[in-house]
Amino acid sequence: MEEKWKEVALGDISTMELAKMPEKGKSNLYTEPDLLVIAKGVEDIGRVSISPKSPITNSLIVINLDEEIADKKYCYYYLKAQNLKNISDNSKKPQITITNLKKVRVKMPPLAEQQRIAAILTTFDNKIKRYNKFSKALEKAVQAIFRHWFIDFEFPDEDDKPYKSSGGEFVNTDWGSLPKGWHVGKYTEITEIISGATSMALNQSDFTLKGKENMDRYLIYMLTNICNKNLLKRSGDIFKIVDIDRLESSNVLIPPKKVIHKFKNTAGPLFDKVTQQNKTNNTLLKLRNKLLLELTSGEMRVVV
Incomplete structure (x- = not known):
């Protein structure tokens, strides 16, 4: 009883x-x-x-x-x-x-039931923490690849060797020395701007970016952080525009399409895993929050 x-x-x-x-x-x-x-x-x-x-x-x-x-x-x-x-x-x-x-x-509830409720919720929290830790490790791996390619300019050359340390050619620009074939352009070259009014994933007042051709969302985000960290913010899997006027008038570093394609093939699967992991975590978090309310209100009872 x-x-x-x-x-x-x-x-x-x-x-x-x-x-x-x-x-x-x-x-x-x-x-x-x-x-x-x-x-x-x-x-x-x-x-x-x-x-x-x-x-x-x-x-x-x-x-x-x-x-x-x-x-x-x-x-x-x-x-x-x-x-x-x-x-x-x-x-x-x-x-x-x-x-x-x-x-x-x-x-x-009785002490034994309190302890059982706490154990159930702790199990969820521990699993969420593990998934978060795994997601962060994956993101760090993608960031390491990005830095190696687009900051250190050690992206694979035609022979799949690190470009800069293998003697790759550089040209002088207003942005400093860049690999041959790279240039500085506007965001409209590589992205389309999507309004929240046309996307169910966004609020009406939000805008976000969609990459053209093989331009990966994550690459857009990382390139933006090189150029201006205050133009985009991340919300889950969506990168929202903070200041659309500044974004449209700002410059961005644009690699050749073949480099972009290689990056997508190399880092894309990792980023897809991050996205999937985040979705799984969000599902767990919603379930944990639902259980939190039901278990602590007495709406759901546990067997001790």
Whole structure:
């Protein structure tokens, strides 16, 4: 028979204190796995975390739970599912007070069920972290290829040898010394600009780039970052234009088509893996968030 859940005030199952800055010369990291809430700050206020090794600042509230009745990981996930920003005061510099945090209501299943819920959500989080780590490793590999080809100019020559170190020919330009056959042009040579009004993947006010012929999206993004890092921003698999007027009037380094084609064949499969990995991660994240709400509300029960 399922045991009933209780609803209690957070202050009834814990004690709280403001974090204190360490003395000079001592470590500024928490070494104990404390439950922490950011009490001040424009963007991070209300964010919940578990140390260890979280930086100690005076904008943190440390929650010391009665672990005979409250599982730390469960309470971490429960509080993450709440919008703790809403309990901040209405001052010009909003902050969460201990008084207000103690009043937060927490739904408490039996301890064994709390631990099971926490274990399920932790499994999802660990898998998401692994996938993120793998995606970042793949991206670093693509970036390394890009730097080798388009910054160091060691792209494969006709004999598949590194161009620059194999004595490849360079010409002087306003942009400095460039490999023969490369030139500086406008973005309209290599891209089409797509409006959000014609794409379901974008907001109405957004614009993004589509490469012409074999011009890879990632190559466009990387070339833009060489020329002007403030023209594009990345959102998942979409590269959005920050300033369309500046982009249209800006110059970009344009390699020959055969180099672009080789880059696409070499780095494209890696970038496709990154894209697929990100999609898988987004699916996992949505499922985790759904479970987070259902499990911590009691809408879904787990067998212990």
